[in-house]
Amino acid sequence: xxxxIRTNLPVLVVIAxxxxxxxxxxxxxxxxxxxALAFLATVFGFGAAGYLxxxxxxxxxxxxxxxxxxxxxxxxxxxxxxxxxxxxxxAVTGVSVPVLxxxxxxxxxxxxxxxxxxxxxxxYLLLVGALAGMAVxxxxxxxxxxxxxxxxxxxxLVSARRHPxxxxxxxxxxxxxxxxxxxxxxxxxxxxxxxxxxxxxxxxRELGRAWPDYPHAVLMAVSFTIIGFGVKAALFPxxxxxxxAHATAPSPASAILSGLAVKGYLICLLKFLYGVFGxxxxxxxxxxxxxxxxxVTGIIAGSILALAQEELKRRLAYSTVAQVGYLVLGFGSLxxxxxxxxxxxxxxxxxxxxxxxxxxxxxxxxxxxxxxxxLAGVGRKMPVTMAAFTIGSCGLIGLPLFSGFIGKWYLLLGxxxxxxxxxxxxVLAGSVLCAAYLLPVIRAAYxxxxxxxxxxxxxxxxxxxxxxxxTVVLALGVRPGPFLELARKAAAELLAYx
Amino acid sequence: MSGxxxxxxxxxxxxxxxxLFTIGTFTVLTHPNLFKKLLGIxxxxxxxxxxxxxxxxxxxxxxxxxxxxxxEAVYINPLPSALMLTGIVVSVSVTAFALxxxxxLYKAYGTTDMRRIxxxxxxxxxxxxxxxx
Numbered sequence: 119x120x121x122x123i124r125t126n127l128p129v130l131v132v133i134a135x136x137x138x139x140x141x142x143x144x145x146x147x148x149x150x151x152x153x154a155l156a157f158l159a160t161v162f163g164f165g166a167a168g169y170l171x172x173x174x175x176x177x178x179x180x181x182x183x184x185x186x187x188x189x190x191x192x193x194x195x196x197x198x199x200x201x202x203x204x205x206x207x208x209a210v211t212g213v214s215v216p217v218l219x220x221x222x223x224x225x226x227x228x229x230x231x232x233x234x235x236x237x238x239x240x241x242y243l244l245l246v247g248a249l250a251g252m253a254v255x256x257x258x259x260x261x262x263x264x265x266x267x268x269x270x271x272x273x274x275l276v277s278a279r280r281h282p283x284x285x286x287x288x289x290x291x292x293x294x295x296x297x298x299x300x301x302x303x304x305x306x307x308x309x310x311x312x313x314x315x316x317x318x319x320x321x322x323r324e325l326g327r328a329w330p331d332y333p334h335a336v337l338m339a340v341s342f343t344i345i346g347f348g349v350k351a352a353l354f355p356x357x358x359x360x361x362x363a364h365a366t367a368p369s370p371a372s373a374i375l376s377g378l379a380v381k382g383y384l385i386c387l388l389k390f391l392y393g394v395f396g397x398x399x400x401x402x403x404x405x406x407x408x409x410x411x412x413x414v415t416g417i418i419a420g421s422i423l424a425l426a427q428e429e430l431k432r433r434l435a436y437s438t439v440a441q442v443g444y445l446v447l448g449f450g451s452l453x454x455x456x457x458x459x460x461x462x463x464x465x466x467x468x469x470x471x472x473x474x475x476x477x478x479x480x481x482x483x484x485x486x487x488x489x490x491x492x493l494a495g496v497g498r499k500m501p502v503t504m505a506a507f508t509i510g511s512c513g514l515i516g517l518p519l520f521s522g523f524i525g526k527w528y529l530l531l532g533x534x535x536x537x538x539x540x541x542x543x544x545v546l547a548g549s550v551l552c553a554a555y556l557l558p559v560i561r562a563a564y565x566x567x568x569x570x571x572x573x574x575x576x577x578x579x580x581x582x583x584x585x586x587x588x589t590v591v592l593a594l595g596v597r598p599g600p601f602l603e604l605a606r607k608a609a610a611e612l613l614a615y616x
Numbered sequence: 617m618s619g620x621x622x623x624x625x626x627x628x629x630x631x632x633x634x635x636l637f638t639i640g641t642f643t644v645l646t647h648p649n650l651f652k653k654l655l656g657i658x659x660x661x662x663x664x665x666x667x668x669x670x671x672x673x674x675x676x677x678x679x680x681x682x683x684x685x686x687x688e689a690v691y692i693n694p695l696p697s698a699l700m701l702t703g704i705v706v707s708v709s710v711t712a713f714a715l716x717x718x719x720x721l722y723k724a725y726g727t728t729d730m731r732r733i734x735x736x737x738x739x740x741x742x743x744x745x746x747x748x749x
Contacts, residue, residue, distance in 0.1 A: 259699050266706045270713060277717060282724035283741055286733065289717045293644055296657050296710055303664045303703065304637070310696070311671045 124169075128184040128197040128254050131166040131207065135159045135247035139240045146236040153222055156239040160218050163211040163250060171204045171604070179607045184254075192320050198256040201608035202461075206253035206385050208601075209465040212590070213377050213472050214246045220476050220583035221370040224576065227483060228368040229278045238278050238368070245271040245374065252382045258306045258316045258394070261386050265302060269295040269350065272379050275371035276363045287362035294349055294359045301346030308339040309394065318393045329399060340395060340405055347387040351380050353446055354416035357439045361427075364435035369479020372431065376438045377472040381464050384445050388460075392612035397452055409450030410533075414544040416443025421551035429488045430478045433555055434471070437514065440548060441467045447541050448529050456532020457609035462602060463525025466513065466594055470522060473510035473587035477503045480576045480584070490559050495568020497560070502575045504563050506584035511556040513591040516549045521594035524602065629670035636663035648730040650718045654711060661707045665700045672696035 123130060138159040145152050173182050181200030185191070199207070221242075225235045248267035255261055273295070277288035310316060312335055313324035329336045345356070352360040360380075364372050391400060391409075400406050420440030427433040441463075448460025480503045481496055482488060497504040513520035516527075526545055533541035575581055594601060624631055640660025644653050672693035680691035718728060725733045725740055 259702075263702060263706070266710075270709060273713065273717075277720075281741065282721065283737075285717050285720040285724065286737075289650065289714065289721065292710065292714055292717065293653055293657065297641065297644060297660070300637075300640075300657075300660045300664050303661075304667065307664060307667045307671065307696075310668075316695075 126184070127166050127170055128182060128199045128203075129186065131163055131170070131211075132197075132247050132251040132254065134162055134166075135243040135250070139243035139247065142236055142240050142243070146233050149232045149235060152236050152239055156243055157215075157218055157222075159243055160211065160214045160246060163246065164208075164215055167204065167207040167211040167250075170199045171208055174199060174201060174204050175600075175604075179611070191317055192315060195260060196256040196317060197254040199254050201604055201611055202385070202389070203254045205461060205465070205601075205604045205608050206381070207250055208604075209381070209468050210246065210249045210253060210378055213468050213587075214242075214374065216583040216586040217370050217373045217377070217472055217476065218242065219579050219586075220373070220479075221368075222579040224483075224580055225368065225370070228479075230280060234278065238275070238371070241271045241274040241278070242370070242374065245275065245379065249378055249382045252386055256318050258309060258318060258321060261389070262299065262303050262306055265299055265350070265383065265386065268379055268382055269299060272363075272375055275375065276367045278368050278371060279366065281366065283362070284366045287359075287366045291359045291363040294356075298346045298349035298356075301342045301349070303346075305339045305342030305346060305390075308335055308342065312336065312339070318389065322394045322396055325394065325399070326396065336395075336399070337403060340399075340403060343387065343390045344405070344408070347383045347390070348412070351383040351387065351442055352439050353412055353442055354419050354439055357416075357420070357442075360439060361432050361435040364438065364475075365429065365431040369476055369482070372435075372479065373472040373475040376435065376475055377468040380438060380442060381445075381468055384442070384449075384464065388449060388612070391449060392457075397613055401452060406450040406452045409446050410538060410541055411450075413443045413445075413447025413450060414540055416440060416446060417544045417548040418443075418551075421548055421555065424555045425551065427555075428490060430490050430493070430559065431475070431482070431488065433490065433559075434474050434478060437552065437555065438471060440552070441471070441514070444526070444529060444545070444548065447544065448532060451529075451532040451536045451538075451541070452613075453532055453535050454606070454609045454613055455528055455535050457612060458602070458605050459525050459528030459530070459532050461605040461608060462528060462598070463522065465601070465605075466521035466525050466591070469587055469590045469594070470510045470513040473506050473584060473591060474514070476580075476587065477507040477510065477584055480580055481507075484573045484576065485571070490562060493559065493562050494566030495563070496573065497563035498568055499571075499573040500575045502581045502584060504560075506588040507563070508560055509588040509591050511560060513595065515553045515556060519592070519595045521591050521598070523595060524598050629666060629673075633663045633667040633670065636660070636666065650714075650721065650728045650730060653730075654714050654718070657714070658707065658711060661703070665703055668696040668700050668703070 138155055142152050179201055181198045184197040186195045225238055229238055248264045251264045273288045273292045276291055277284050309321055312328050312332055313321040315321040315324055349356045364376050417440050420436055420443055424433050424436035427436055445460045445464055448456045513522040516522040530545050637660055640656045643656030647653055674690055674692050677690040677692035680694050722728055725736050
């Protein structure tokens with residue numbers, strides 16, 4: 119039995135959450151059981167990710183390849199738990215556990231009765247399963263299917279509240295996300311036309327031979343994938359759906375949407391750019407310059423838009439737009455250092471944004487206030503929540519000893535190495551702007567006079583979830599060791615043929 | 617020039633796909649009516665399905681069933697068509713979900729016009745922002 123589980127882990131980590139998601143609805147009346155099962159599913163995912171990481175580490179970085187149905191590569195579908203896959207798997211499953219814990223016994227207030235809470239968990243597990251799939255998949259069409267599962271479950275989570283604005287935000291999101299998936303599917307179709315393969319490795323090899331003959335078709339495929347995933351990952355100017363969607367969703371949903379769902383698309387984009395098109399082609403077509411430019415504008419514009427927001431959750435949502443800019447900037451650096459920075463920042467931003475959104479949600483729930491200037495004195499009334507928020511903020515700004523610093527540092531070095539100075543300036547300016555939009559919140563919370571109100575920290579599971587996330591932000595900042603090493607190996611692998 | 621035109625005419629399914637995609641995208645982005653937006657999405661997705669299915673087709677080819685075809689026959693590629701079955705299923709689910717959202721929006725705002733929804737937002741929801749529930 120254990121051997122059976124161990125040899126099938128790469129597929130189990132994807133289908134276990136999906137399976138649990140489908141058995142939850144009939145249990146809707148027994149909400150404790152639903153919560154326990156959902157929690158077990160995410161914990162299993164994290165354990166499996168840890169085990170796979172240990173296997174890959176023991177094999178000195180060579181991947182754990184799983185063939186679905188036993189069909190070998192060009193014909194069958196492959197799941198590859200390599201360095202990159204395991205890295206993202208750890209981030210997904212690691213963040214999904216505390217976020218789920220935060221929802222425990224707390225969701226009814228946000229989404230309504232027990233049936234709606236169960237529906238929330240179903241969508242949540244579908245989302246986690248599909249994101250895990252994005253981490254391990256090595257098949258172009260599989261990517262499309264997973265992208266659609268993520269999109270639909272995200273839209274469901276956004277519309278989880280009964281408020282009409284939630285339905286509105288979900289509809290806008292759905293329309294634009296479907297536009298994005300149609301573009302991605304078009305890109306996959308062109309790649310299949312050009313190479314005759316759906317397996318990423320085989321498609322890449324074939325594309326290396328075929329692309330000088332069909333430069334226009336390849337250029338079209340590249341632009342389809344970048345714009346398609348760009349819409350879904352809220353890459354600036356394509357971010358218009360994100361603030362409404364992430365600000366209206368229930369807090370655990372905002373945390374997972376901002377922290378992980380956006381990152382799933384970026385990991386897919388990374389796999390397409392480096393795993394299929396390859397560094398040589400990107401440089402020949404000057405795609406890396408476009409990516410860098412998109413990243414720079416994203417950082418600056420996203421941060422300035424965040425500064426203009428008065429509501430805490432909307433400010434955090436716009437900040438996600440800026441952080442996506444950082445990651446795309448790293449993708450465009452075309453060197454190992456820049457990619458290490460992008461990967462590490464991707465994971466640490468997932469943790470940080472989850473902590474920030476969850477504490478913002480807890481504050482909103484306790485105080486009923488959304489505007490930042492109304493949050494005076496929150497820090498003294500809700501010490502645990504605000505401590506998590508402060509640690510998250512320091513991480514996002516990129517202060518040393520917090521995880522965001524390491525990511526930003528490598529991004530800075532990578533841009534410098536690539537000889538591009540605009541991104542160096544943008545990374546630094548982004549940090550300053552980030553301080554400008556987060557520090558006023560902290561100042562208001564701790565140093566402004568508190569009103570005579572009875573605001574309290576949330577319950578025990580919520581506090582535990584916040585503490586877990588805050589600890590990870592600090593731990594990754596002080597001792598990034600093995601995690602950074604994994605990112606380095608993954609980056610080196612992506613650039614191996616370059 | 618005539619060479620290019622000839623190429624385009626021979627590959628007319630791709631031309632139609634590009635045209636449909638443009639029409640669909642234009643409708644999605646510019647039409648204020650939610651139903652029309654949804655129709656635009658469907659047209660856009662059909663364009664991609666056409667691109668895939670056309671890529672597997674060979675003129676004069678037969679379905680790849682060995683018992684039916686004789687030894688000389690050219691088989692068409694069945695894989696793109698099979699993939700598009702999945703694509704159609706996804707498209708149906710997206711449509712169903714979008715329709716459900718439209719119903720919710722209609723119940724709240726009494727209209728399916730995006731411009732009127734924006735105009736009535738304050739009146740229906742009480743403020744510009746978001747409520748607790």
